Amino acid sequence: MKFVVDQQIEDIEMPENLKLNTFLQEFHSDCPHPECNFGFYGFAFGQSPFPVPKLIQEALVKNADKGAYAPISGIPELRNAISKYNKHYFGMDVSPERIHVGPGTKALIFNLLEILHGTVILPTPAWLGYLPQIRFLKKNYHMLPTRSNKKISPNNLRRLALRLHDRQKILILNNPNNPTGLLYDKLELEEISDVCREQNITVISDEIYAQTTYDFSKFVSMGKIYPEGTFVTNGLSKSHAAGGYRLGYVVFPQHAVDLKTQFKKILATEYTAVSTPIQHAAIAGFEISKDIEEYFEVTRNIHQIMGEYTYNALSSIEGVIATKPNATFYLLADFNHYATDLQKSEIFTSQKLSESLIVHPYHTAIVGGDSLVLERTDFSARIAYVDYDGSKVYQNYLNNKPKSASEKLEFVKNNAPKVVAGIEMITKFFENVKKTSLNLSQTQKNSMMTPS
Amino acid sequence: MKFVVDQQIEDIEMPENLKLNTFLQEFHSDCPHPECNFGFYGFAFGQSPFPVPKLIQEALVKNADKGAYAPISGIPELRNAISKYNKHYFGMDVSPERIHVGPGTKALIFNLLEILHGTVILPTPAWLGYLPQIRFLKKNYHMLPTRSNKKISPNNLRRLALRLHDRQKILILNNPNNPTGLLYDKLELEEISDVCREQNITVISDEIYAQTTYDFSKFVSMGKIYPEGTFVTNGLSKSHAAGGYRLGYVVFPQHAVDLKTQFKKILATEYTAVSTPIQHAAIAGFEISKDIEEYFEVTRNIHQIMGEYTYNALSSIEGVIATKPNATFYLLADFNHYATDLQKSEIFTSQKLSESLIVHPYHTAIVGGDSLVLERTDFSARIAYVDYDGSKVYQNYLNNKPKSASEKLEFVKNNAPKVVAGIEMITKFFENVKKTSLNLSQTQKNSMMTPS
Structure with a gap:
């Protein structure tokens, strides 16, 4: 039997975050590179990594009979x-x-x-x-x-x-x-x-x-x-x-x-x-309540520490401009400095940039600009800094609150190694894009000098 | 500030069951009759009266952390x-x-x-x-x-x-x-x-x-x-x-x-x-699981006992035609036999019939025909037979399963007194409608005989 679907349904697209998530789930179980069983550095999915506050869980337990x-x-x-x-x-x-x-x-x-x-x-x-x-x-x-x-x-x-x-x-x-x-x-x-x-x-x-x-x-x-x-x-x-x-x-x-x-x-x-x-x-x-107040404080402090790290690390990549977050667990990174270089690697859209970053050896998931209602050729991306074990990190923060800049840096390195490694991957990716671009220019120059 | 609402929203009506529920909530706290603090016999709201199965509650308790x-x-x-x-x-x-x-x-x-x-x-x-x-x-x-x-x-x-x-x-x-x-x-x-x-x-x-x-x-x-x-x-x-x-x-x-x-x-x-x-x-x-299977059996048996009682009791009211339920906790009762009598009491629509039954002294809530997508003048109504304490009745059923017709009758009387009393109210209502109608006819005849 053939079903007729209303036209506007055909026309809309799957929300990008969920599309991406589906893509990542598929990718995760199927990296085409031999001997690679690593998943990905997750800068894409916008979900708080912390456990649901105990008070809420307890209240749910008490009200399971409410049918x-x-x-x-x-x-x-x-x-x-x-x-x-x-x-x-x-x-x-x-x-x-x-x-x-x-x-x-x-x-x-x-x-x-x-x-x-x-x-x-x-x-x-x-x-x-x-x-x-x-x-x-x-x-x-x-x-x-x-x-x-x-x-x-x-x-x-x-x-x-x-x-x-x-x-x-x-x-x-x-x-x-x-x-x-x-x-x-x-x-x-x-x-x-x-x-x-x-x-x-x-x-x-x-x-x-x-x-x-x-x-x-x-x-x-x-x-x-x-x-x-x-x-x-x-x-x-x-x-x-x-x-x-x-x-x-x-x-x-x-x-x-x-x-x-x-x-x-x-x-x-x-x-x-x-x-x-x-x-x-x-x-x-x-x-x-004191419990919920503490929860808000701890979680926002951790988000801030992770956010400052991510901002500084991305900003230290040549040419990258990032928003400095005052809230949330995201920032927007602008990679348009590399536009010409990316184009030389056949990366013409933000969608293609996301796809190039997710594959071996980079394994890095970001949300590309077109999913953020930007031009398809705008090489900006949302970077979510939540790829760590929220329960452990919450506890570690309580046990030993980092105060100074160096303590905070240490805290990120110890508690969010995938965030650190993922940004290194992004750094490496753009280094390689630049290198490829230079090599291509060199080859082009050479080929121009050597008539075929 | 004035807000503009899309036209189709203005045009649709609140689903009748929820409208009715709101009405009943309001009515419940505000019977205009002095010294009356009785709520109503609830034949209107279609909700199973039983507790959520223990297994489901326990599973919810175990998964409260799933954020x-x-x-x-x-x-x-x-x-x-x-x-x-x-x-x-x-x-x-x-x-x-x-x-x-x-x-x-x-x-x-x-x-x-x-x-x-x-x-x-x-x-x-x-x-x-x-x-x-x-x-x-x-x-x-x-x-x-x-x-x-x-x-x-x-x-x-x-x-x-x-x-x-x-x-x-x-x-x-x-x-x-x-x-x-x-x-x-x-x-x-x-x-x-x-x-x-x-x-x-x-x-x-x-x-x-x-x-x-x-x-x-x-x-x-x-x-x-x-x-x-x-x-x-x-x-x-x-x-x-x-x-x-x-x-x-x-x-x-x-x-x-x-x-x-x-x-x-x-x-x-x-x-x-x-x-x-x-x-x-x-x-x-x-x-x-055995538990869920038992739950299905017990609850459907109780629904059947209540349904048969309700069907028999309503069918025994002169002129009332009811569907004999094979499932659910509803039946449809057809009161159109009383159409002429109802009209004499200025009850011209099923909506008005519902409103007449809910007020003192009847206090009986039904879902009228127009809410069931019937003609507004169709005096049919949905009767839900669930106005009893489901937890208690479930236990009572397990303790002593009624087998014979008389045991089942006893079971309903002991366990669902509001269902029994509510149907008596419906009976009384139609008796009174009939009486009023006869009196009016009598008065009319008399007035025709006595020129003013």
Whole structure:
């Protein structure tokens, strides 16, 4: 039997991170090089390496018997806890009525894009999950390339908004940012919100990395700066290393009661509610406690140490420009300095660069620029610095906190040898690309001198 | 700030079961009658009353630490277990590659309707969840009213299919059926599948109630009869009383490899994967074990006892016609005998009938006909017989299995007093409706005789 698939489904592509993951799984078991059984240095998959906080695990254990359907918007205890969490950590007064719980922020952002009419403004580079959603929903969208500092230019945002004639415009703000690891400060958010007010732009502020901000006092939520026009999404996945649990939440804008009703309909129509035991477990993650506070501190400190190492190591490769992360476990590395050399090795696209780095002898997995909604020929890549044993490293950090620069360097070398070795591989790769390029130029020159 | 919502969202309605549940929650805390603090007799909400099987709870406890993202289609161990489960219980050879796990069958059916092009054929009465999905996705659809026996007429299906000019037609088959509790036997399925082959109709066979079939040897999956054209959905919600866990699966038709790839894209775009700890827990539910087998037997026996009682008690009300359930925990009761009497009490729609039954002194919650995709003036209703303490009743059943008719009657009276009292309320309601109607006729006659 032949089945007919809706056209827009045929047209969308698999989200790049999952495509890559599938590719890596296949590659892992099948390196074509004889006698090579090494997998890869994993700079590609964006998952926190730490164990789920004990408190959350214990709460899940205690609530395994909760087999009944939960209310569509989430169980009241959880929404209360999230309300207090927002007050405590983000200084936001958000009543539980403004909070909806969903099976991950990805699903919630998808549902928001489903209900909100209008053109989407997507700053680039961007997390690899937004574009497939926008395309699948057949929404109008426009890219907004960021400035050289990789942040949104308020003026460019205004210029773009003035060109759009849709009744509603939706800006997807991702702060702290995946893939750059950069944090927008209060002033920057205020400048963006001024334009949003002026141009009537609705904001979906994906703040899933908020708690990973290295100097947490610097984090400011867009929900605080622009409360009347911002949907804030957050969840357990990154801060609580529980991506597999699948639980996120969205804070609705002030006075958006109408919209909440529409949103509930969608959730009820598509998936009823989030897993009840998982919701009960999540309460422990959002309740204020010394354990969770310590967990946030330790994990963000480790991310910072790994991030500084990765930034310094990549920046020390000739010509490589990297963003210096203030949060998350990513940075964006710009390898365009090698564009001409790469082309001489028949590497014309970022996709090809990723493929060239993953094969023997480099075995290094990165997320190439086109997956980050950059030009296919932009040799930038997202580098995730999480390829280490999170449980061990957490414990090692607690046992002996590195303070000085040299202690931190030692900590990375001892605890994340694959991160260190992977960056060495990247270094070696570009050295070889350069060498090949020089040799080719030499051969070319020689051949020009020796007529055939 | 004013937000613009997409038009199709405005147009769809909240799924009736969830609307009703919200209504009941509100009503529960606010009966306007003085000195009344009774809630309601719950014939409305379709949730298994039993505890989640111990084995599943224990497996969830053991896997609380699983914080990592799961593969899009489900973890391999789970898909293997589901494959063996299908072999053991349904006699189906389904390789794990044909199985996809999702956050409940509701979500999976939604995703299937998203990817499958074509016109939907919806037999009525129907589960209250399908229509909002179809409408939200703006799909073409046609109702297919069932025959007087409440089953699909193959001839009518053929006639309808011949009228449809879409390249693909999708029949939603729900077997065993919600709301009727009826089971399609092998011959009936073969007759339907003959039409489907002839007319090139794709089937989504929602078999979430398969394990509740009272005489389980009688259950036959459409996936066995029409393997090349059927998507079978099933899950933990009804058979394992774990609706709150949110885990279902779909078995893809034979040789539908292409489609699986399309489907994976959707899942990856919308929600990544199902909660990892929940997936691990589900393995215990699908693995063949004595414990789970006993659980299925006990729970389906109890459903049968309650169902027979409910059927007999409702059938003994003058003029009421009920379906005699072979499975599930529902039946369909037809109160149209009272249509004229109800109209005299200003009850013109099934919605109004539901509202009249829920208020003091009846306090009885049913799902009215329009929520089951019947005419608004069709006074039929779904009666769920699950308003009892499932844990206690399970234990009582094990301690002393009722065998004879009188033992079963005693069992219902002792274990499900709210079911008994609720049906008495329905009886009383219709007695009063009749009385009011007679009085009105009398008054009318008198007033006709006494000129004013």
